[in-house]
Each structure stands twice: as C-alpha cells, then as structure tokens.
Amino acid sequence: MSRGTLSLERLNPLTSLTGAAAVAVITTAAGQWAFSLAVLGGLLALTLRQARAAAVLRAATAILLPFWAALLLVHGLFFPEGRTVLAELGPATVTREGLLFALDAGLRTGVFVVAFLLFSFTVRVPELLSVLSARGLPPRLGFVVVSALTLLPAAAQRIRRIRAAQEARGLVIGRSLASRLLAARLQAVPLVLSLVHESGERAQALDARGFSGRQPHTSLRTVPDSVPQWAARRVLLVLSLAAVAVRVALALFGGRA
Amino acid sequence: MSARPLLAAHVASFRFHGADAPVLRDISIAVDAGSLTAVLGGSGSGKSTLARILAAWLPGHHGGELRGRLELGASGAGACIDFTGGSDDPRIDPAAWAAHVAYVPQDAAAMLSTVRDTVAGELAFGLENLGIPAGDMLRRIAGTAELTGLQDLLERDPATLSGGELRRLAIGCAVIGRPSVLLLDEPFASLDASGARTVELLLRRLTAEGTAVVVFSSTVDTLSRTATHWTVLGNTVLGNTALGSGEHDGGRQLAAGTPDILLAAGSSGEDVLARSGVVVPGAEVSGAGVSGAAPPRPVRTSAPADAAPVLELKGVRFSYDGPGASERETLRGVDLAVLPGEVLAVTGPNGSGKSTLLRQLNGLLRPGSGTVLLRGAPTDGTSPGVLAADVGLLFQDPRFQLFERTALREVAFGLGTKWRLFRRKQDDARARERALAALAAVGLEAHAGIHPLELPASSRRLLALATVIAREPAVLALDEPTVGLDRRGLAVLDTAMADATARGAAVVMVTHDLGYARARAHRLLRLDGGVLTPLG
Numbered sequence: 099m100s101r102g103t104l105s106l107e108r109l110n111p112l113t114s115l116t117g118a119a120a121v122a123v124i125t126t127a128a129g130q131w132a133f134s135l136a137v138l139g140g141l142l143a144l145t146l147r148q149a150r151a152a153a154v155l156r157a158a159t160a161i162l163l164p165f166w167a168a169l170l171l172v173h174g175l176f177f178p179e180g181r182t183v184l185a186e187l188g189p190a191t192v193t194r195e196g197l198l199f200a201l202d203a204g205l206r207t208g209v210f211v212v213a214f215l216l217f218s219f220t221v222r223v224p225e226l227l228s229v230l231s232a233r234g235l236p237p238r239l240g241f242v243v244v245s246a247l248t249l250l251p252a253a254a255q256r257i258r259r260i261r262a263a264q265e266a267r268g269l270v271i272g273r274s275l276a277s278r279l280l281a282a283r284l285q286a287v288p289l290v291l292s293l294v295h296e297s298g299e300r301a302q303a304l305d306a307r308g309f310s311g312r313q314p315h316t317s318l319r320t321v322p323d324s325v326p327q328w329a330a331r332r333v334l335l336v337l338s339l340a341a342v343a344v345r346v347a348l349a350l351f352g353g354r355a
Numbered sequence: 356m357s358a359r360p361l362l363a364a365h366v367a368s369f370r371f372h373g374a375d376a377p378v379l380r381d382i383s384i385a386v387d388a389g390s391l392t393a394v395l396g397g398s399g400s401g402k403s404t405l406a407r408i409l410a411a412w413l414p415g416h417h418g419g420e421l422r423g424r425l426e427l428g429a430s431g432a433g434a435c436i437d438f439t440g441g442s443d444d445p446r447i448d449p450a451a452w453a454a455h456v457a458y459v460p461q462d463a464a465a466m467l468s469t470v471r472d473t474v475a476g477e478l479a480f481g482l483e484n485l486g487i488p489a490g491d492m493l494r495r496i497a498g499t500a501e502l503t504g505l506q507d508l509l510e511r512d513p514a515t516l517s518g519g520e521l522r523r524l525a526i527g528c529a530v531i532g533r534p535s536v537l538l539l540d541e542p543f544a545s546l547d548a549s550g551a552r553t554v555e556l557l558l559r560r561l562t563a564e565g566t567a568v569v570v571f572s573s574t575v576d577t578l579s580r581t582a583t584h585w586t587v588l589g590n591t592v593l594g595n596t597a598l599g600s601g602e603h604d605g606g607r608q609l610a611a612g613t614p615d616i617l618l619a620a621g622s623s624g625e626d627v628l629a630r631s632g633v634v635v636p637g638a639e640v641s642g643a644g645v646s647g648a649a650p651p652r653p654v655r656t657s658a659p660a661d662a663a664p665v666l667e668l669k670g671v672r673f674s675y676d677g678p679g680a681s682e683r684e685t686l687r688g689v690d691l692a693v694l695p696g697e698v699l700a701v702t703g704p705n706g707s708g709k710s711t712l713l714r715q716l717n718g719l720l721r722p723g724s725g726t727v728l729l730r731g732a733p734t735d736g737t738s739p740g741v742l743a744a745d746v747g748l749l750f751q752d753p754r755f756q757l758f759e760r761t762a763l764r765e766v767a768f769g770l771g772t773k774w775r776l777f778r779r780k781q782d783d784a785r786a787r788e789r790a791l792a793a794l795a796a797v798g799l800e801a802h803a804g805i806h807p808l809e810l811p812a813s814s815r816r817l818l819a820l821a822t823v824i825a826r827e828p829a830v831l832a833l834d835e836p837t838v839g840l841d842r843r844g845l846a847v848l849d850t851a852m853a854d855a856t857a858r859g860a861a862v863v864m865v866t867h868d869l870g871y872a873r874a875r876a877h878r879l880l881r882l883d884g885g886v887l888t889p890l891g
Contacts, residue, residue, distance in 0.1 A: 268769030
C-alpha cells in the first residue's frame with residue numbers, strides 16, 4: 099500500500115471521516131468566503147502530500163469545474179437581489195452581489211467536495227468496514243455506507259478499464275474538451291450498467307461467504323487507533339456542534355453571520 | 356461408500372426468468388465423500404448454471420425457476436429441499452449452504468469480497484464472518500496459502516493479481532472454510548503448469564481426506580481423467596456448428612458413468628463427448644492442456660512471408676508505478692520481431708508479465724525505455740485508438756473487453772467513423788455489415804441482440820474475438836484465447852487465426868496450453884524474469 103508524506107491512510111478511518119465531516123460543517127456554518135478559501139487552500143496543501151494526490155485532484159476538477167461554471171452563469175449574470183451593477187450584457191446583469199454569492203457558494207462546495215474526496219481516496223476500505231462493524235452497524239448497511247463513500251474511486255477505476263477496452267477498439271481521446279466530452283458520453287452507460295451488474299453478482303458472493311450472518315464478526319487485523327486520535331475526534335465533534343449552535347443563535351437573535 | 360451422498364440433486368428443469376426454454380432438463384447427480392466427479396459439456400451446455408444451482412446461488416432466490424430437489428447429506432446438515440418453480444419455493448440460506456458446499460465460479464474474481472486490500476485479508480474474509488478468532492485465522496491462512504501456492508502473495512492487493520494468481524486465491528477462499536463438498540467451474544483456466552499442478556495436488560489431497568470434489572469443464576484434463584464419475588451435458592447449438600450437429604440437446608444429461616466406459620473406443624462414449632463439444636486431448640498432453648491435436652485447417656502458413664517484420668520490440672523495459680517499482684520491473688529488455696503470417700506463442704509463469712507484454716503492442720501500456728515498431732515505425736506518440744486499426748488485442752478476461760448493450764453493438768463499436776457524435780447513416784450500415792460478418796465468423800450471428808454478459812463464458816470469449824477480427828488488424832494479440840473454449844470454440848479460433856495469417860497478419864498469442872501452442876505456432880517463447888527466451 100503506497101503511503102505519501104503526512105499520509106491520511108495511516109489514520110483510523112473514523113478520524114479522517116470525522117475530520118472531513120467537521121470541515122464541511124464548520125465551513126458551511128461559518129458562511130464566509132474568505133474562511134472557505136483558507137480552508138480550501140489548507141485542504142489542497144494536505145492533498146498534495148498524499149500518494150493519490152493526482153487522482154483526488156482529477157476527480158475534484160471533474161466535479162467542480164462544471165459546477166463553478168454553472169454557478170457563475172446563474173448567479174453572476176442573473177442575481178435578482180444584485181444592486182451594484184458592474185456590467186450589462188443584454189438581458190443579463192453582472193452584479194457585485196451576484197458574483198460574491200457565486201464565490202461564496204462555489205468555495206463552500208469546493209471545501210465539501212475536496213474534503214470528502216480526500217477521505218474517500220485515502221481511506222482503507224477494510225478498516226472502515228471493520229470499525230463500522232465494531233460499532234454495531236449491520237454488515238450489509240456497513241457495506242452500503244462504504245460503497246457510497248468510496249463510489250468515486252471505484253467508478254474511476256472502472257472508467258479506466260472501460261476506456262482501455264474502447265481505445266483497444268479505435269476510440270481516440272484527444273486533449274480537447276469536445277473529445278473528452280465524447281469519451282465521457284461513450285463511457286457513461288457502460289459504467290452504470292457494469293456497476294449495476296456487478297452489485298448483483300457481488301451480493302451473491304458476499305452472502306455465500308457469510309457476510310450477512312448475524313453472529314459477531316471477528317477481524318484479522320486490528321485497526322490502528324490512539325488516544326490523540328480519539329481526543330481529536332471528540333474535539334472536532336464539539337467544534338462542529340459549536341459552529342452550528344453559533345450559526346443558529348445568530349440567525350434566531352437577529353444577527354447575520 | 357457412505358449410505359447417503361454428501362450432495363445430491365435432481366434438476367427436472369431450470370429456466371431463467373423470462374427465458375422461453377429451460378437451460379437444464381432431467382439431470383441427476385449425487386456425490387459421495389472422497390469422490391471426484393467431472394461434469395463435462397461444451398459451450399452453452401448449462402455446466403455453470405448447474406454448478407450455481409448446486410451451490411445454492413440460483414434456486415428460489417435469484418434468477419430462475421427450478422423444478423427438482425436438492426439434498427444435502429453432509430454431517431450435521433441433513434436437508435432435503437423440493438422446488439416446484441413457484442414463488443412459494445423455499446429459500447436457502449446461502450451462508451449456511453456454503454459452510455458445507457463451497458463454490459469457485461468460472462470467473463474467479465466474482466467470488467472476491469472487493470472490500471479487502473490484501474490476499475491474506477481476502478482469505479480471512481469468510482472466517483471473520485464466522486467469528487473465528489484471529490490466531491486461528493492466521494494458522495488457517497498460512498496452511499491454505501501453502502496448499503494453494505500463495506505464500507509470497509499474502510500482502511499483495513487482490514486487484515493487482517494475474518489471472519492465474521486470482522484463480523488460486525478464489526480456490527483458497529473456498530477451501531479455507533473446510534467444506535465437505537467443493538464445486539469448481541473450469542478450475543484450471545489461466546493457470547500455468549506449476550499452478551495447475553498445485554491445484555491438482557490440492558484437489559487430490561482433499562478427496563483423500565474425504566471432501567467430495569466436483570469439477571465442471573469443457574475439457575477432459577488429467578484431473579477429470581481420474582474422476583470416479585462423469586456426467587456429460589448436451590450442448591446448445593449456437594448458430595452454425597462446426598461439427599455439423601443439428602440436434603438440440605442443450606442442458607440435457609447425455610450420459611453418466613465412469614470415464615473408462617465413456618471413453619472406451621468404439622463405444623458410444625466418444626460420440627457423446629464429441630456431440631457435447633467436450634475437448635478430449637491426446638494422451639500425451641499434461642496439466643491443464645487443452646488440445647495438442649492438429650487443427651483441421653493449417654493455422655500457420657508453411658513459412659512466414661519473407662518480408663520485413665510487421666512488429667518489432669527493441670529493448671522494451673516496463674515497470675508499474677508504485678513503491679519499489681524499479682526492483683519489480685515486469686519487462687527487462689524484451690527484443691522481438693514478428694513477420695507477416697507468423698504465429699508466435701508466448702508462455703511463462705503466472706504473473707510474469709505476459710498480459711503486460713501484449714498491452715505494449717497496442718499502446719495501452721508504454722515502455723519505460725525501448726521501442727515498439729509497427730511496420731518499421733515507432734508507436735510512441737500514436738494513441739491506442741489509432742494503433743487499434745493495426746493491432747487487435749483479445750483481453751485475457753472478456754468481461755473487461757465487453758461493455759456494450761448487445762453483441763452486435765459490441766462488435767460494431769469503433770467500426771464506423773471516428774467522430775461518432777455526428778456519424779452518417781451509410782457508415783453505420785457499413786459498420787453493421789462488418790459486425791454481422793464477424794459475428795457469423797464466430798457462430799454468434801443468431802445472438803446479435805443478446806446482452807454480452809448473458810452469453811455463456813466461452814461465447815463471451817468468442818464475442819471478444821469477433822470484436823478483434825472485425826477490423827482485420829495486421830497483428831492479432833491474443834491473451835489466453837483457448838480458456839474455456841469447447842471443440843466448436845477451438846475450431847472457430849483456428850479458423851480466425853488461419854484467415855488472419857492467410858491475409859498476411861501476424862498472431863502473437865499468450866497461452867499456458869503448450870500442446871495447443873506447439874500445434875499452431877511457428878515459434879514458442881517463454882517470458883520469465885522479464886525477458887523472452889526461445890522454448891524448444
């Protein structure tokens with residue numbers, strides 16, 4: 099298993115999951131674009147220290163670029179509450195408020211996406227399943243949770259496989275956006291069909307190997323954990339709750355965050 | 356002989372949901388402790404379906420209507436279950452059944468959990484689910500790894516294993532639970548000679564210890580020759596059969612008895628095997644070999660054309676990314692020249708990089724250093740999609756090659772214009788015509804509308820072959836093309852290679868089947884330690 103410097107793979111999966119969730123909750127509660135920007139910068143710096151940095155950045159770009167473009171189009175050009183007009187382009191009006199809203203929403207989503215991608219590309223699936231099971235989550239439910247959390251890495255691997263099969267039969271993928279969009283169109287349906295087909299097949303294999311059994315499961319290896327990690331999880335949880343509480347209090351008692 | 360068989364089944368009929376006709380009819384099978392049974396049949400005979408029924412992967416729950424009876428006589432698990440094909444049929448607890456009856460599917464990867472990132476973890480998966488303490492697990496993993504030859508692979512990620520290594524892992528996962536009945540579908544597929552020996556020894560040892568072993572195969576290999584009992588299933592006729600049999604006896608029990616009786620010359624035994632499409636290699640063939648018999652039509656021309664090489668590799672070195680990559684260099688300076696019309700076979704141990712070598716030919720992988728030349732021109736800088744016009748690659752696992760919704764769409768993919776967003780109707784018609792011709796060449800024209808994953812495994816391989824031959828490439832790179840093929844499938848493969856060499860194409864095939872390779876190739880090479888050496 100490859101390890102980068104300051105690798106998140108070494109952490110207990112619950113610590114990295116709590117970290118990702120806390121970062122998302124606190125940033126959303128703060129609702130300040132400058133804070134979101136600082137957090138996003140920190141997350142990107144952390145990403146670059148991981149062995150799978152390239153994969154995380156690729157996935158983040160694929161999700162965020164279209165999303166940011168849509169935000170800019172919708173809110174940058176058509177923001178009903180916008181007062182400070184910067185430019186007028188026919189029916190569209192670029193306003194300062196609209197751009198700031200797009201910036202705020204875009205950065206917050208950026209934090210959310212990068213935090214969870216960082217988690218899903220660095221978590222060791224067997225360890226995550228093991229800690230969820232140790233906390234009493236039924237195995238099937240644990241499998242669903244783990245599958246959902248690691249869907250993107252799994253899909254990325256499968257797309258690579260489908261692309262190899264298509265290239266071996268003459269698909270030429272150029273560097274242009276049009277070429278990449280064409281490739282994505284050709285890979286989307288096979289990806290979904292193969293994920294659906296495999297989920298059925300996998301369910302049979304897992305059942306036959308006793309995965310859904312009711313007796314307590316044991317574990318070949320213990321998942322690494324430590325007192326500092328335990329403490330960090332508690333602190334992150336308290337900080338998240340506090341951030342939400344402050345946000346709700348400000349909203350209820352007239353202030354604006 | 357025990358009074359009651361460990362496992363017995365009578366399948367009056369089994370029909371997949373939505374299918375017109377049953378895929379299995381009137382089959383009875385019973386296995387005793389310590390017995391070795393071979394269920395033999397050609398492509399589409401229903402072997403894999405029967406295996407899945409016996410493994411309780413199908414009845415009453417998934418996929419189809421079963422009429423008949425399953426009887427489990429294993430100690431402490433006596434059960435007799437009747438199925439009428441109705442919705443109120445009993446359901447079998449798959450885990451409880453699997454504790455006695457373990458099953459290794461033909462597609463070995465299908466039984467892996469995919470939630471374990473080491474071979475040791477995958478072996479432990481079933482034991483963890485039973486709540487077995489870690490100390491016991493470690494002992495059983497060590498024992499199983501030794502029996503399956505996985506000792507050096509315990510810390511590897513299963514996703515990085517070669518086809519043969521994956522099969523041994525799947526067998527390890529099945530036997531580690533100490534079942535009383537072990538069902539194996541094509542257990543020797545993709546295994547090298549040493550892997551095949553390891554598995555054969557393991558299975559003989561298990562039968563000696565009282566396990567009932569049942570192998571499902573389209574080939575009479577050395578293991579099934581020594582079986583206590585054979586059951587031969589009839590072959591579904593797919594399109595035009597090369598053997599000319601017009602009768603449809605697919606999924607029916609054609610014969611049952613001892614190998615000696617069924618093999619006896621002059622008796623009806625040989626006819627039954629031939630009728631079913633089972634491959635019966637010559638007596639001299641060893642291991643998992645398929646067929647050393649000469650093809651009906653010469654696959655190789657008498658001598659390759661006296662021309663410049665169509666394909667050359669010069670000093671090709673390659674290693675996969677990751678820590679320690681340089682120490683684990685897969686290819687360490689491969690030199691090779693293949694002439695037009697030449698058939699070249701590459702053999703070598705599992706995990707030696709044979710599939711990696713083939714992927715260098717069409718640019719799916721690129722050499723770290725060294726050059727691949729196609730008709731004298733270096734291929735670096737040319738995308739795999741462009742190289743595909745000249746190099747057709749048959750993947751080792753057809754599932755990784757097939758991605759479309761129907762067999763026809765599968766073969767037609769990429770045959771039209773490159774710019775597929777705005778393709779013209781006449782291009783589509785031409786592509787369809789070529790695709791139908793390729794489907795006919797592999798005998799699958801009647802199945803053009805079927806989803807590729809609904810085809811039997813051997814037909815899937817032939818469909819993948821059709822996608823390769825449809826574009827008439829100058830080089831055919833075939834990764835274990837014979838695995839799982841019955842007589843008709845081998846005949847189709849022979850014809851495809853003969854057609855290719857006749858028009859001047861070169862064939863580079865990777866295979867573990869030395870008998871097959873010797874009968875068809877001009878040259879036989881061995882890849883080991885990252886270099887190619889001639890093999891006698």
